[in-house]
Every structure is written in C-alpha cells, then in structure tokens.
Amino acid sequence: MTPSDSGYVDYFAELELDEDAKPGEVRKAYRRIMKDLVNEIAAVEITEERRARYLLQMAKLNAALYVLRETESRDEYWESRKELIALEKEWIAASESRDPNVDRYRKAYDAKLRDFLAKYVEDLMLAAGRDKECVEASNWDAAHERHAFRILRHYRQSLYREILERLPFAEVTPPQIDWKERQGAVTRLLSHGGM
Amino acid sequence: MAWGKSKSASVEKSVDMDLGAEALAKAVHDGDMVNFRLLFLPFSPLRKDSSERLEDEKYAYLRPDSETQSRPEFREALAVVRERTVWQHIESELAANRPAQLPWELVLLLGDNAVRLGKYTNAAQAYEVLRIRRKMQEEFFRQADEALDAGKVKRGVRGYVAATSLEYDYAAFPEPLPKVPDFQRRALILHGVYPERVEDCLPLQELEAFLRAALTYLLLDAPAAARLESRPVAQRLAFLAELVQQRDPEWRAFVHRYREACDLMRDFDKRITRATAERGRTQASLAGEIEEVLGQDPRAIPSCLLGRTIENGEWWQYMQELAYLHPAAALFVSRQLVGDVEILVPRYRADSPVPRELGLITGPGSAELRTN
Known part of the structure; x- marks a missing residue:
C-alpha cells in the first residue's frame, strides 16, 4: 500500500493476496488466516482491548471473503477504490494549482470517500458476519455483531481522519504551527489558576 | 442553509465591521467554536447578503459587554482579528459564495482560550480542525509528567485533566465528537454488578486496586491512568485528592x-x-x-x-x-x-x-x- 492508498481498506492485503487472485485462492487464504486467528483467540485471555482488536480483525477477514469471492462484487469494490484514489489526486492537484473549482473537487471526493468507507468498512463488514460461509469459519454471532457496531464505526472514522491528515486543509487555512510556541502556550495554560 | 444562491435575490446591507471584529474577538476570547463558526455561515450577520443584523437584540450574546472588552485576553483576540492578513482573509471569505475557510490564527487562539476556561470540547474541536489535537495532548501529558517529577501535583493534575479532556470519540454517531465527562454513565458501570463479596465492592478494594480504578474513572481514560502506575503510592494518593477537587469544586x-x-x-x-x-x-x-x-x-x-x-x-x-x-x-x-x-x-x-x-x-x- 503506497502512502496515498493508506486508509482505503485493501481486502487483498488483508488476505495476503495479489489483486489478480482467483476466488479459489481467496477462499483458501481466508480459511487459513481465519483458522490461525481463531486458534490465537482461544489461547489468550480476552480483555476489552483484545476483544475489540480481534473483532475488528475477524470483521475485516469476513468482509474480504464476502467481497472478493464473487467477480462482480470484487470488480465493483476495486473500481470504486481506484476511482477514489484518482479523485484524491485530482483534488490535491486542484488545491496546489489554486484551481477556482477546488471546492467542487473536494466535495466530490469527500462524498465518494464517505460512501466508500460506509459501505466497505461498516455495512459490508456487518453483512459478512451474517453470511453462512463466514459464520461457519469465524463463529460470528449476534453478540459479536452487537459489539462490532461501535468498533466498526470507530474504525471507519479513524480511517477517515487518517486520510484527512494528508489532504489539503479545507475548513481552515493551512496552519503554520510553531511547536516551540505551542510548548510555551501549554506552559502558560498549566500555570493559569483558573484552568 | 444553502450555498450558491443568486446574488440578485439577496438583500445588500451595510455591516458595521468594527462590531463584526468585536464579535469575532468575543467568540475567540470565550473559546466558543459554535459562535465562531456561526459568524461565517451563509446567514451570518457579518455577511452583506444576509438579512440578519448583528445590532439586533437576538444577537446580543455575540457582542462583547464592557467587562469583556476590558480583559487583556479579549484585547489580544481583537488585535489578532485586526491583523492585516487575517482581516483581509476574513473579509474575502465573508464575501465569497461558498463555505468559508476559517483563519487558523484565530482558531488556534480560540482553542487555547477554551482550554484556559475549561471548555475542553471547544478546545478539542479547534485543535482537531487544525490537526494538532493529538500533539497538544502529548504536550500536556509531557509537561504534566515533568510537573509531577518536580513534585508539583496541582500542575500535574491540571495537565492530565487537559490532556484527557481533549480526547475525541470516533465511535460517536453520526460524526466523531469530543469526549465528554459522562460520570453518571460510568458510575453505573462501576456498580453494575451487585457486590456479593467484599472483593467485589469497589470502596473496599486494596489500596493499589482502588487507586487504579479511581484514577481510571476520574480521568475517563485508562491509558492515562496507566501512565501514573509507576509513581509512588503517596504521590498517586495526592494526585487523586487534587483530581477529586478539580473535578468537583463542591x-x-x-x-x-x-x-x-x-x-x-x-x-x-x-x-x-x-x-x-x-x-x-x-x-x-x-x-x-x-x-x-x-x-x-x-x-x-x-x-x-x-x-x-x-x-x-x-x-x-x-x-x-x-x-x-x-x-x-x-x-x-x-x-x-x-x-x-x-x-x-x-x-x-x-x-x-x-x-x-x-x-x-x-x-x-x-x-x-x-x-x-
């Protein structure tokens, strides 16, 4: 994944596969990785932090199988991802060249990004958890789904923020932060009695 | 609220921009992100094509009173608003028919003022927009740890409270929001199981276990409480006492x-x-x-x-x-x-x-x- 790809969930990478992997390879890789994960979960004491991490890993693997095992859904996903990456580049170029239509590019990209993350990070991950093949391999049940709602929403928004960090500033002018000044500001704030 | 409305359909009016500058400075001084954003919205009284007027009684809350105007923090905010480049940017954004880009200098000062006034959700929003929230949290933690090393517990607690209060809840629905102190919910979780045995009863826990639970609960953040674990019991005890006072003046x-x-x-x-x-x-x-x-x-x-x-x-x-x-x-x-x-x-x-x-x-x- 290149820096400009990061944040756009890559299901091929989740299954350690190349993008031209065949459905048979997808199933094989899914079963192998899911089996290892289930064994790992069985061997450790489950804390709240571990539960969240394992649920997310499971949800990602389930979604990877769900999306990649059919040619149609796989192509749709991959095209959508490529289109999003292209839109990001267009917006950055428009911003750097001070294109007067920069806001149009930003809006088009932002809408596409939100749709992509909502579909491939939240909706399909939950839908995959109800799929027979995924349920059999991962033992995913209603309790998992209940916990997963919040975890997936957090994951989706974290990805959104991660992507946003590398993009041009839109809501605010590009800040010129002087971290020496910031250290001084924090010192002053901590000295302030009313805080 | 809609952008792209026809200029011919709008009503041009004269705007007292001195009063406008004071309103912006007041929002910055108050650490109020909501009012600050409002002043740039399509219906903002500062826009010439909006029918709203800042002089109206309903916008009295946006205007500074004489007491506010006399404060050095307000005068500092007003000076930044009136800086040539900042003011030019404000005027061009208010004239443009699109979402405004907020001037970073004012957002930063607003965030600092919000921390000073304990309005952490506003501060978190301001720092998040500037993409410096996490680094600001780290700086608060760093200086708080230094203060604790030097035995300055009060200052250390202030730093921990500020750092943890700048946290964001990315799982909030429908959009991420600053984390809020929700003790009324967390207290129910603490006492969710009826204590059948002494060891189930929080107030009767051994000192170490009690301090861990108490600091996690009052800091609203388990990793922040974990940072304190290696400190001597006496210092954690003093930290807890100070934290209780800072969380609850009553x-x-x-x-x-x-x-x-x-x-x-x-x-x-x-x-x-x-x-x-x-x-x-x-x-x-x-x-x-x-x-x-x-x-x-x-x-x-x-x-x-x-x-x-x-x-x-x-x-x-x-x-x-x-x-x-x-x-x-x-x-x-x-x-x-x-x-x-x-x-x-x-x-x-x-x-x-x-x-x-x-x-x-x-x-x-x-x-x-x-x-x-």
Whole structure:
C-alpha cells in the first residue's frame, strides 16, 4: 500500500493476496488466516482491548471473503477504490494549482470517500458476519455483531481522519504551527489558576 | 442553509465591521467554536447578503459587554482579528459564495482560550480542525509528567485533566465528537454488578486496586491512568485528592453529607446487629426488633448522601445524580440490599488512607462500615 492508498481498506492485503487472485485462492487464504486467528483467540485471555482488536480483525477477514469471492462484487469494490484514489489526486492537484473549482473537487471526493468507507468498512463488514460461509469459519454471532457496531464505526472514522491528515486543509487555512510556541502556550495554560 | 444562491435575490446591507471584529474577538476570547463558526455561515450577520443584523437584540450574546472588552485576553483576540492578513482573509471569505475557510490564527487562539476556561470540547474541536489535537495532548501529558517529577501535583493534575479532556470519540454517531465527562454513565458501570463479596465492592478494594480504578474513572481514560502506575503510592494518593477537587469544586458539601450518612448507617447497622442477636430469645422480640429496624426507613441514607429525596427512587437513580454532581462520590458508596429494597450506602476501608485524605472521615478511630 503506497502512502496515498493508506486508509482505503485493501481486502487483498488483508488476505495476503495479489489483486489478480482467483476466488479459489481467496477462499483458501481466508480459511487459513481465519483458522490461525481463531486458534490465537482461544489461547489468550480476552480483555476489552483484545476483544475489540480481534473483532475488528475477524470483521475485516469476513468482509474480504464476502467481497472478493464473487467477480462482480470484487470488480465493483476495486473500481470504486481506484476511482477514489484518482479523485484524491485530482483534488490535491486542484488545491496546489489554486484551481477556482477546488471546492467542487473536494466535495466530490469527500462524498465518494464517505460512501466508500460506509459501505466497505461498516455495512459490508456487518453483512459478512451474517453470511453462512463466514459464520461457519469465524463463529460470528449476534453478540459479536452487537459489539462490532461501535468498533466498526470507530474504525471507519479513524480511517477517515487518517486520510484527512494528508489532504489539503479545507475548513481552515493551512496552519503554520510553531511547536516551540505551542510548548510555551501549554506552559502558560498549566500555570493559569483558573484552568 | 444553502450555498450558491443568486446574488440578485439577496438583500445588500451595510455591516458595521468594527462590531463584526468585536464579535469575532468575543467568540475567540470565550473559546466558543459554535459562535465562531456561526459568524461565517451563509446567514451570518457579518455577511452583506444576509438579512440578519448583528445590532439586533437576538444577537446580543455575540457582542462583547464592557467587562469583556476590558480583559487583556479579549484585547489580544481583537488585535489578532485586526491583523492585516487575517482581516483581509476574513473579509474575502465573508464575501465569497461558498463555505468559508476559517483563519487558523484565530482558531488556534480560540482553542487555547477554551482550554484556559475549561471548555475542553471547544478546545478539542479547534485543535482537531487544525490537526494538532493529538500533539497538544502529548504536550500536556509531557509537561504534566515533568510537573509531577518536580513534585508539583496541582500542575500535574491540571495537565492530565487537559490532556484527557481533549480526547475525541470516533465511535460517536453520526460524526466523531469530543469526549465528554459522562460520570453518571460510568458510575453505573462501576456498580453494575451487585457486590456479593467484599472483593467485589469497589470502596473496599486494596489500596493499589482502588487507586487504579479511581484514577481510571476520574480521568475517563485508562491509558492515562496507566501512565501514573509507576509513581509512588503517596504521590498517586495526592494526585487523586487534587483530581477529586478539580473535578468537583463542591466536594466539601458532599463530605459533610457523607459523614451524616455514615452516622445513619452506623445506627442502622447497630439495629440490625441487635435484632440478629436477639433472634431466638422469643418470637415476640424478634418480630419487634425487625419492625423497629424496618421502621427506620433505610432510604434516608441515599437521600442524605444526595441531599434530596427522589420519590420512589431506585439506587441507580441516586447513583446517576450523585455521580453527575460529585463524580468521586461513586468511589465511596455501594449497593446494599435491605429487605426488598436496594439502596446506596456509604462504604470505605477504615485502614485506607484515601477517605482520610479526602476528608470523608476524621481521626484514626473511625470504624469500618461493614457489609452485612
């Protein structure tokens, strides 16, 4: 994944596969990785932090199988991802060249990004958890789904923020932060009695 | 709210931009992100094509009063608003027919003022927009740890409170939001399971376990509490005492009520013990004692703790309100079943230095409040 790809969930990478992997390879890789994960979960004491991490890993693997095992859904996903990456580049170029239509590019990209993350990070991950093949391999049940709602929403928004960090500033002018000044500001704030 | 409206359909008006600059400076001075954003929205009274007027009575809250105008923080904010490049940017954004780009200099100052005033959700939003929130948290933690190393507990606590209060909740629906202190919810989680055994009862935990739970609860952040684990017990104890005060300026009022509730609890405890001891003497005396015990309504105890009675109030209703008013109170009470009524009672370890440090008990001879 290149820096400009990061944040756009890559299901091929989740299954350690190349993008031209065949459905048979997808199933094989899914079963192998899911089996290892289930064994790992069985061997450790489950804390709240571990539960969240394992649920997310499971949800990602389930979604990877769900999306990649059919040619149609796989192509749709991959095209959508490529289109999003292209839109990001267009917006950055428009911003750097001070294109007067920069806001149009930003809006088009932002809408596409939100749709992509909502579909491939939240909706399909939950839908995959109800799929027979995924349920059999991962033992995913209603309790998992209940916990997963919040975890997936957090994951989706974290990805959104991660992507946003590398993009041009839109809501605010590009800040010129002087971290020496910031250290001084924090010192002053901590000295302030009313805080 | 809509962008792209036709200029011909809009009403041009004259805007007093001196007053506009003061309104912007007031929002920055107040650390108020909502009002600051409002001044750039399509219907902002600062826009010439908006029919809203800043001079109207309904916008009085946006204008600074004379007391605000005399403050150095306001004058500093106004000076930044009037800086040539900042002012030019503001004017061009207010004239443009699109979402405004906020000037970073003002957003940064707004964030700092919000921290100064303890308006952490505003500060978190300002720093998040500038993409410096996490680094600001790290800086607060770093300086707070330095202060604790130097024995400056008060300053250390301020730093931890600021750092943890700048946290964001990315799982909030539908959009991420700054984390808010939700002690009324967290207190219910702390007491979610009825304490059948002593080790299940939070106030009766060993000192180490109690400090860990208390700091995690009051800092609203387990990793932040974990940062303090390696510090000496005495320092964590002092940290907890200071944190309780900073979270709850009215703590002394609770302490007074807590002591009264302890007296009620002791009296109640004695009655139960006497009734139990006399059981078996005669049927009549047992019935009489039970009547005597139950005659004293145990619900007087949670009412005393809270300072008011909730009609037909359940233990969790008392807990929610108590934790909202006095966050640390949830650390020194527990659930207790009395007959068929479950109530909140004061509970602490007499051998722990914590309740004494927080003024909940005085003197070495205070008896432990037992579970029965």
